[in-house]
Amino acid sequence: MNHNFCFLSLLPILLSSVAYFFYLFVPESDIPLRYQIPSYRAAIDSRNHPTIPPPISSANSPSSTETFSRNKPIANMGGQPNLLAFPDVDKLAPTLRTYILQAQTAGLHRHDSFKVAVSGGSLPKTLAKALLAPATSAEEKLQFDKWEIFFADERAVPLDHEDSNYCLLKAELLDKIPAELGQPKVHTINTDLLDDVQEMADQYEKLLVESFAARDSVKLPIFDLLLLGCGPDGHTCSLFPGHELLRETDCWVAPIEDSPKPPAKRITLTLPVVTHGVKIAFVATGGGKKEIMKQIFEGGGGLPCTLVNEGGLDRVTWFTDSPAVEGVSFPRRGSL
Numbered sequence: 001m002n003h004n005f006c007f008l009s010l011l012p013i014l015l016s017s018v019a020y021f022f023y024l025f026v027p028e029s030d031i032p033l034r035y036q037i038p039s040y041r042a043a044i045d046s047r048n049h050p051t052i053p054p055p056i057s058s059a060n061s062p063s064s065t066e067t068f069s070r071n072k073p074i075a076n077m078g079g080q081p082n083l084l085a086f087p088d089v090d091k092l093a094p095t096l097r098t099y100i101l102q103a104q105t106a107g108l109h110r111h112d113s114f115k116v117a118v119s120g121g122s123l124p125k126t127l128a129k130a131l132l133a134p135a136t137s138a139e140e141k142l143q144f145d146k147w148e149i150f151f152a153d154e155r156a157v158p159l160d161h162e163d164s165n166y167c168l169l170k171a172e173l174l175d176k177i178p179a180e181l182g183q184p185k186v187h188t189i190n191t192d193l194l195d196d197v198q199e200m201a202d203q204y205e206k207l208l209v210e211s212f213a214a215r216d217s218v219k220l221p222i223f224d225l226l227l228l229g230c231g232p233d234g235h236t237c238s239l240f241p242g243h244e245l246l247r248e249t250d251c252w253v254a255p256i257e258d259s260p261k262p263p264a265k266r267i268t269l270t271l272p273v274v275t276h277g278v279k280i281a282f283v284a285t286g287g288g289k290k291e292i293m294k295q296i297f298e299g300g301g302g303l304p305c306t307l308v309n310e311g312g313l314d315r316v317t318w319f320t321d322s323p324a325v326e327g328v329s330f331p332r333r334g335s336l
């Protein structure tokens, strides 16, 4: 009787100890197995929900600020993407620079480096316009030596090929960075693997693991900033409309061998990685983007760019020019 009583009174303590053990040491099932390193849940949580500092005010607001009513709300009430519209790219560039500087400050504060993912296409040219302009104050110093650049997507071609996103970024920006600002660490693809994009993606993912998960297990790499483009079909990175890759939830970097836009073979960050960035910026300029911008902001169900909007909500900021948003019904702003 006494023994039974003793056992029953100890049972809750025993059960909660077992539960606590599981809580501390059993990794979450959605962490890819190969990255599971036992660590405290708190470490996982804090890395996946970094503190996002409030934005600093912009000294470079463009002259026009237009507001239009929205037709269709983007799902989820947790905020909505920011749509910034400028008369042209020259007016857009200073605000993009301020925004990147804010992200840099926050990244350096968090982990003494600035982890950025960059796209190809039309983006690097606009980026160069924003970043190569002379500084207007001592505080707004770009510290490229602290930058760690990954590619949001890359084509499986040699690094000096005209289709290479690295080649483009190098020609437009990297080669032109003044020596006194330092040089970023740039993670290129392994071009020994041009015929094996699965292995190329796996190796690129390992680079991310080394950078983001060196000490703790993490569910996803949290970029300080993703700089993205938007194709005229609504694709971003190498995530194309209707493609099965949009359903990828396990790996961080995926291969694609049937890209509808040449070249067919590429690697890309996956949607969960993109939508978990601290800041996610799209740059979409020119009249060629007008039709797809309407679809994205007025109910583009399932388009890759829409999925990023829905996943990233108010962490997403669109930098556009007037021709790209002509006729788009969505509230826009002219400053950060």
Ligand SMILES: O=C1O[C@H](COP(=O)(O)O)[C@@H](O)[C@H](O)[C@H]1O
Binding pocket: 119, 120, 121, 122, 123, 152, 153, 154, 155, 165, 228, 229, 230, 231, 232, 235, 236, 237, 238, 261
């Ligand atoms: O193929 C690609 O296209 C997109 C969009 O390019 P854009 O020229 O329409 O801006 C780009 O973001 C991606 O990195 C690239 O591989």
